[in-house]
Amino acid sequence: MRVNCPNCMNKAIITSRENQSSGIADLYCSCTNSKECGATFVTTIAFKHYLNPPRKNTASIAASLIKNLPKAEQLELLSNA
Numbered sequence: 001m002r003v004n005c006p007n008c009m010n011k012a013i014i015t016s017r018e019n020q021s022s023g024i025a026d027l028y029c030s031c032t033n034s035k036e037c038g039a040t041f042v043t044t045i046a047f048k049h050y051l052n053p054p055r056k057n058t059a060s061i062a063a064s065l066i067k068n069l070p071k072a073e074q075l076e077l078l079s080n081a
């Protein structure tokens, strides 16, 4: 992950991370342009949404859907796979 200094836009390094709650964290950063800037700052990163659900979720959703089908339909699905 890359963080840029909000003052000079140069690359900054993340010196530490403080998790706030699930999916939200504060990143403590230090500007690498030490000659002209040298700012230190805190930036926040947050989880927004999935583009694809995690594989495990997809598999468990499929498994629970299949379990609710009558046995004959379950077998038919498996034979088509």
Ligand SMILES: [Zn+2]
Pocket (backbone or CB within 6 Å): 005, 006, 007, 008, 009, 010, 031, 032, 033, 037, 038, 039
């Ligand atoms: Zn800077």
